[in-house]
Amino acid sequence: xxxxxxxxxxxxxxxxxxxxxxxxxxxxxxxxxxxxxxxxxxxxxxxxxxxxxxxxxxxxxxxxxxxxxxxxxxxxxxxxxxxxxxxxxxxxxxxxxxxxxxxxxxxxxxxxxxxxxxxxxxxxxxxxxxxxxxxxxxxxxxxxxxxxxxxxxxxxxxxxxxxxxxxxxxxxxxxxxxxxx
Amino acid sequence: xxxxxxxxxxxxxxxxxxxxxxxxxxxxxxxxxxxxxxxxxxxxxxxxxxxxxxxxxxxxxxxxxxxxxxxxxxxxxxxxxxxxxxxxxxxxxxxxxxxxxxxxxxxxxxxxxxxxxxxxxxxxxxxxxxxxxxxxxxxxxxxxxxxxxxxxxxxxxxxxxxxxxxxxxxxxxxxxxxxxxxxxxxxxxxxxxxxxxxxxxxxxxxxxxxxxxxxxxxxxxxxxxxxxxxxxxxxxxxxxxxxxxxxxxxxxxxxxxxxxxxxxxxxxxxxxxxxxxxxxxxxxxxxxxxxxxxxxxxxxxxxxxxxxxxxxxxxxxxxxxxxxxxxxxxxxxxxxxxxxx
Numbered sequence: 001x002x003x004x005x006x007x008x009x010x011x012x013x014x015x016x017x018x019x020x021x022x023x024x025x026x027x028x029x030x031x032x033x034x035x036x037x038x039x040x041x042x043x044x045x046x047x048x049x050x051x052x053x054x055x056x057x058x059x060x061x062x063x064x065x066x067x068x069x070x071x072x073x074x075x076x077x078x079x080x081x082x083x084x085x086x087x088x089x090x091x092x093x094x095x096x097x098x099x100x101x102x103x104x105x106x107x108x109x110x111x112x113x114x115x116x117x118x119x120x121x122x123x124x125x126x127x128x129x130x131x132x133x134x135x136x137x138x139x140x141x142x143x144x145x146x147x148x149x150x151x152x153x154x155x156x157x158x159x160x161x162x163x164x165x166x167x168x169x170x171x172x173x174x175x176x177x178x179x180x181x
Numbered sequence: 182x183x184x185x186x187x188x189x190x191x192x193x194x195x196x197x198x199x200x201x202x203x204x205x206x207x208x209x210x211x212x213x214x215x216x217x218x219x220x221x222x223x224x225x226x227x228x229x230x231x232x233x234x235x236x237x238x239x240x241x242x243x244x245x246x247x248x249x250x251x252x253x254x255x256x257x258x259x260x261x262x263x264x265x266x267x268x269x270x271x272x273x274x275x276x277x278x279x280x281x282x283x284x285x286x287x288x289x290x291x292x293x294x295x296x297x298x299x300x301x302x303x304x305x306x307x308x309x310x311x312x313x314x315x316x317x318x319x320x321x322x323x324x325x326x327x328x329x330x331x332x333x334x335x336x337x338x339x340x341x342x343x344x345x346x347x348x349x350x351x352x353x354x355x356x357x358x359x360x361x362x363x364x365x366x367x368x369x370x371x372x373x374x375x376x377x378x379x380x381x382x383x384x385x386x387x388x389x390x391x392x393x394x395x396x397x398x399x400x401x402x403x404x405x406x407x408x409x410x411x412x413x414x415x416x417x418x419x420x421x422x423x424x425x426x427x428x429x430x431x432x433x434x435x436x437x438x439x440x441x442x443x444x445x446x447x448x449x450x451x452x453x454x455x456x457x458x459x460x461x462x463x464x465x466x467x468x469x470x471x472x473x474x475x476x477x478x479x480x481x482x483x484x485x486x487x488x489x490x491x492x493x494x495x496x497x498x499x500x501x502x503x504x505x506x507x508x509x510x511x512x513x514x515x516x517x518x519x520x521x522x
Binding site for chain 1: 400
């Protein structure tokens with residue numbers, strides 16, 4: 001054959017196969033069994049790769065991205081102003097929102113003139129990439145370090161999280177403002 | 182008359198301004214303009230965004246102009262040579278002008294309805310710094326109600342006075358203008374008179390920032406979530422040619438058709454703009470095209486996609502030919518091919 005592509009081992013792993021007869025010692029398989037057992041026994045003394053999950057937990061990565069939370073500021077007002085940049089940046093198109101105008105007397109609830117009346121994240125679509133957090137100009141949306149991403153459920157509708165599940169609880173905002181002072 | 186802008190020459194009529202000549206050439210060398218509006222007489226010369234460097238005055242007097250000139254109000258001369266984008270001085274000047282314009286402009290793009298189609302946003306994206314050096318307090322005004330259709334945000338105004346010219350030239354009795362002077366200058370309807378003229382809505386279209394916005398569209402949606410379509414209807418007051426901004430089957434906003442410099446092609450009346458929000462009122466012609474980088478094109482997949490051709494090496498298919506020989510059965514009786522060796 002000429003020096004064509006058939007003769008070259010592209011992967012470097014090409015081996016010629018031979019049909020050699022085994023010797024007597026080899027045909028007893030004793031050496032081979034001991035060799036195999038050595039590998040097995042060696043693994044007994046290795047560090048375990050599994051953990052007892054509910055009792056033990058693994059350390060989270062510093063860039064872990066859990067479930068979203070819409071932040072309140074130190075006065076308990078919602079940061080989100082429904083600018084739509086999170087929905088625009090979302091590659092999975094999981095976020096929808098509807099804006100509304102802040103009325104008189106609601107200044108303690110919302111920080112800006114405009115706020116999100118409806119804010120929904122479809123958790124079945126969300127891929128937890130964190131681009132919404134990156135796009136937010138108002139520091140409003142954050143991916144928390146929550147251990148549980150989305151609780152299991154039966155209906156698809158239950159996975160569309162509205163503001164009731166996303167907005168930071170008031171108690172947490174109060175606790176945050178206390179820890180700052 | 183022959184003018185050369187950034188090395189590109191064009192023949193123009195006498196009386197053409199440098200900005201108009203640049204727009205005839207088109208492309209990157211067109212100076213940005215915040216106050217100049219080709220459809221409004223006497224506009225321009227206020228914002229200083231369109232500054233250019235004249236390196237050769239004319240054939241008769243080839244001396245360069247000592248200072249940068251505002252291209253929207255400077256006429257072309259025969260043999261004039263202009264540097265726009267290519268000049269470092271111009272770039273520096275535009276950066277400074279942008280910084281000046283942003284001094285009193287509030288940082289409320291997330292709230293503003295103009296965001297996404299705002300000239301000042303585009304200008305600062307291209308020429309602005311991401312940091313501010315301004316530590317003093319920004320100028321603020323008391324919110325003022327100027328009628329049921331138009332929302333005035335005086336804080337966002339950059340005093341380009343386009344809207345005043347609309348009121349002057351399109352509407353019969355002008356009810357709004359610039360009050361006070363200097364830092365206190367503000368656009369106002371004199372004695373808070375509501376603007377009820379039939380063409381007053383065009384102020385929204387000419388406003389380069391979010392100072393005048395559509396009250397019927399207020400906070401309804403962001404412009405990039407809407408799908409813009411060209412549409413028309415029979416209107417006895419105006420041409421009836423508009424862009425409708427749809428969300429699903431709902432018309433959320435009607436505007437004039439804006440060209441690449443964000444100037445409307447034709448002014449439209451208030452009935453078309455504010456009252457006809459039903460799909461049945463309009464004959465929809467087709468999607469409106471926007472410049473490539475516009476945020477309005479987000480999630481818009483109408484662009485033509487070219488077919489991908491994978492150029493494989495000849496050798497990759499070599500093995501397959503071998504296999505084909507093995508698989509094909511030369512002895513099979515129905516095979517019409519001659520027997521292979």
